[in-house]
Amino acid sequence: MTIHEVLRETGLTRKAVEYYIGQGLISPDVQENGYRRFSKQEVLRLKEIAAYRKLGIGVDQIQKILGGEEKGIFSRLLLRQTLASQREKQKLELLESLVSGKPILELSAQIQLMEAQESIADRFFSAFPGYFGQYFALHFAHFLQESIETDEQAKAYDAIVAWMDRLPEPDLPDDLKAYLDEATGEISPYQMKAMHEAVLAASEDPQAYLKEHEEIIRTYAAMKDTDEYRTSPAARLMEFMKDFQRQNGYEDVFIPAMERLSPAYAAYRERLRTADKVYERMIATQ
């Protein structure tokens, strides 16, 4: 097929196609006269590329998708976009204030908070691998809805950013990395949201939550106690992440800073402590 036909079939421009060739997404044969000849598969591929691009997916991501490399790529994109879309909504609200005559400098506190949300979510995504990054990003975004007002909050935010900047890349063993990638692909963003909301609900009223889910929780606790679990990749992954967090001051630096930044988060942590006690009591009374 000549390029002219390809353009008509795909709706792409010549330059776009040439760009994809340059990036190695397709590599059509070149004839004697220098003309490119496109196969049917390549046209199909171009149609896919065009569709992905229109959804806002970057060319490097598309390359991975077409290569079938990564499993959880759509979930990751979806979660990222969901958070981005939340921030867009906030921007709309701020634009509305501008329309109604508010001076821009009076919106600084809210704008700063938006920035904070974005950079913290981004950092979690890149700092923590697989679904950990996604879960943390989602979880902490939830507590970053209030604005940064006081000086102490501003300092806490700076501390968080500094902490995240210092975070090294976790050096996961290859087998755990493969396991994590696999597992991440299988967790949908809904499940992720559901997990996040379940944790929130549990912290709100631990007694009720534990009672309602007592059976599952007991089964889960028992499962965690088996040798089979302890040698499973799931358990080793958990251990690895706990170590990683401990070594990098997650509990000692990051969490306290979050508590200073967000009263809502501080309250949540307080509730968690109570919940832990309730849980311990429940597990103790077999």
Added chain:
Amino acid sequence: MTIHEVLRETGLTRKAVEYYIGQGLISPDVQENGYRRFSKQEVLRLKEIAAYRKLGIGVDQIQKILGGEEKGIFSRLLLRQTLASQREKQKLELLESLVSGKPILELSAQIQLMEAQESIADRFFSAFPGYFGQYFALHFAHFLQESIETDEQAKAYDAIVAWMDRLPEPDLPDDLKAYLDEATGEISPYQMKAMHEAVLAASEDPQAYLKEHEEIIRTYAAMKDTDEYRTSPAARLMEFMKDFQRQNGYEDVFIPAMERLSPAYAAYRERLRTADKVYERMIATQ
């Protein structure tokens, strides 16, 4: 003030500040030794620039805002962003389908529709001046929520795009242009939305609508009948736009294509015709 202090106060980077200087947003004095000296006003300006940038406003727009040039700039941005945000939501839904395993090529029809919405809204924004562009963009976006399924719809869409591409720039006289800019600044996006929704509601049940607003409508009709109105810029603007539409086949090419593209729009036009008759009857029975 030296640049170092400026960076600390504004949170900007050196390169960002240099870029704004290059674009002429600020022009700090340059001392003998080549160092730049920033005044307090310039620092304030930089803070404003930083805030606007974080809301996603482009540097050229900021230039206009700081120059106090245009009135309706925030409303226009808000409307544009509102439409963009609607499309982002649709993209999220499509990403969800991908996560649940749907092949990308099965989403083509919906993706095409999104593209159609975007390009049609964009074209209205740039083709029709002031609030006309905004109103049309909003109005037609509403009817572009169904997907492009049939071949006839695809052709209708092509016809619309071709029509808009052929549209010349309306050559508004200077005084009308000034009037329009002024008026556009005074119409908030809420009012625009309210207008749009009022028109929809009126078309749904013209009898009820006309009855409920009979007084206002009669007053308005009477007002339109005065000499004072007929020589007003508002009336001349209306006349100009009607002429412009007539000369460019708005009713003969664009509207029929919209009716073929969107069954919802076709139904709306049908209701409008009924509403017109009801209106004529009401006005006739003084």
Added chain:
DNA sequence: TTGCTCCTCACGTCACGTGAGGTGGC
């Protein structure tokens, strides 16, 4: 002299768009 601040290029980014200048096909 040393370490720090500041300056001005030059080049890169991302996904193409816009030509220019030249060749091949019919």
Added chain:
DNA sequence: TTGCTCCTCACGTCACGTGAGGTGGC
């Protein structure tokens, strides 16, 4: 020969980021 298709550079976009190489201040 003519008009059309196709090719490969080269440069532009937007809002900066990343150095390199050099000077000024204390």
